[in-house]
Amino acid sequence: MTLKVALAMPAQTARAVFPARSLDPLEPSLTLLSRDPLQDFRTQRAQAVLRETDILLTGWGCPMIDDDVLDHAPQLKYVLHAAGSVKHHIGAACWERGIQVSSAADANAIPVAEYTVAMIVLANKRVLQIARVLHTTHAEVLPEQLFPDMGNYRKRVGIIGASRIGRHVIRLLRDYELDIVVADPYLTEAEAGALGVERVSLDQLVATSDIVSLHAPSLPSTRNLIDAELIRRLRSGATFINTARGELVDQDALLARIQRGDLYAILDVTTPWVLPSESAFYTHPNVLLTPHVAGSLGNELERMASSAVAEALRLARGEPLRFPVRAEDLAFTA
Incomplete structure (x- = not known):
């Protein structure tokens, strides 16, 4: 039949x-x-x-x-x-x-992972910050004088959540000479080994990573997963990427840390979905906001x-x- x-x-x-x-x-x-x-x-x-x-x-x-x-x-x-x-x-x-x-969650994970990898590469190369300087000064820019640590060679990328998207990000990054660590309470040592990554605690990940990329699901247990204390521990000069959900992050604490000037953020998702027009996330030079474009479009x-x-x-x-x-x-x- x-x-x-x-x-x-x-x-x-x-x-x-x-x-x-x-x-x-x-x-x-x-x-x-x-x-x-x-x-x-x-x-x-x-x-x-x-x-x-x-x-x-x-x-x-x-x-x-x-x-x-x-x-x-x-x-x-x-x-x-x-x-x-x-x-x-x-x-x-x-x-x-x-x-x-x-x-079709696996299919939908592909563009999110591609977006994330693109942003990781740009963030480590300090492309967004250097471009902003160039657009502002209209003059010669000497990138290495501004960011002597720029580049992707052996930078540490921390993946929070070995989800479909998190695992696809890891697969796409295999050809890069990066140190990739993962924090996920459900990831076993054997699974981490198969992925070619090191399993670390969330505290250790945020304190040691140049890039922190969030890929955890939105559940009651993950609300404010990235709280004020974890945000305080992010290393100076790090970039925080969120393509998961805004409610997983203490946004007030994140903004306060960004306004100190030593943290960068790439945010494809926020809470609320569209921030109030007066939000400083729109105007701070250390923030790249995109309107939920990482997923399938x-x-x-x-x-x-x-x-x-x-x-x-x-x-x-x-x-x-x-x-x-x-x-x-x-x-x-x-």
């Missing part, structure tokens, strides 16, 4: 993530019930489609899949999410009824669609999911 597939997400998400060509590989081994996504599971059309659906391809903004939805989807066996976290739409009923779930979105479609094709061939999500994983992942 051919498995039947439906999309569930806002139309805007579907247009961005699933261009027409991304769905072409589904057929003929799978039947795509409609290229128009289900946006509200309560409509007659949605419930008619759900009755036939074996596989639901979901994206950002998918409505919650709860008992009521599953009552209208007696054949549903799989939910394949073309984005990262599934916490916002996979209800407890999915786990209770044995629905198999997968995520533009043509990178289609990579997540390709990941979800590839999962569906594996199911059509009778193969297991490559990127399964389990209920017990949610306590430790974003």
Whole structure:
């Protein structure tokens, strides 16, 4: 029997993530019930489609899949999410009824890791600071006089969180002559050895690293993970990079340390998402703010669609999911 597939997400998400060509590989081994996504599971059309659906391809903004939805989807066996976290739409009923779930979190980790590596290289080379001097003075700049320690050779990079993104950053940095250390309470010595990194305490990492890059999930236990005391211990001249979530950091303490003049920060995320217009983060010369551009954007979105479609094709061939999500994983992942 051919498995039947439906999309569930806002139309805007579907247009961005699933261009027409991304769905072409589904057929003929799978039947795509409609290229128009289900946006509200309560409509007659949605419930008619759900009755036939074996596989639901979901994206950002998918409505919650709860008992009521599953009552209208007696054949549903799989939910394949073309984005990262599934916490916002996979209800407890999915786990209770044995629905198999997968995520494109690995695909979404790629651009975040690429952004992070680019910023690490630029930060160690002091490119952002030197460029600011050049733009301000309109005159000759002698970089080594300003920053005699500039360069990437044997600098220490501290990765906080051996998450999907953290591990991909490590893989991308393997060809650089850098000293990479990792702080993660769940990382074993054997895993650290396999990654080619040294496992250290969080205190040791912040006190000894030239670059500190945050890749921990946002959980109740990680709120203010980077607190005022850890920020105080960051070494003079270090650069702090955050592509995770703003709430993991004591932002007031971070700003106070930056305003001392001996710390740099590259922040792709903040709390709130958009800072108040008067925030000194906007204007301080030691800060580079970007508006959450590290994650999948533009043509990178289609990579997540390709990941979800590839999962569906594996199911059509009778193969297991490559990127399964389990209920017990949610306590430790974003």
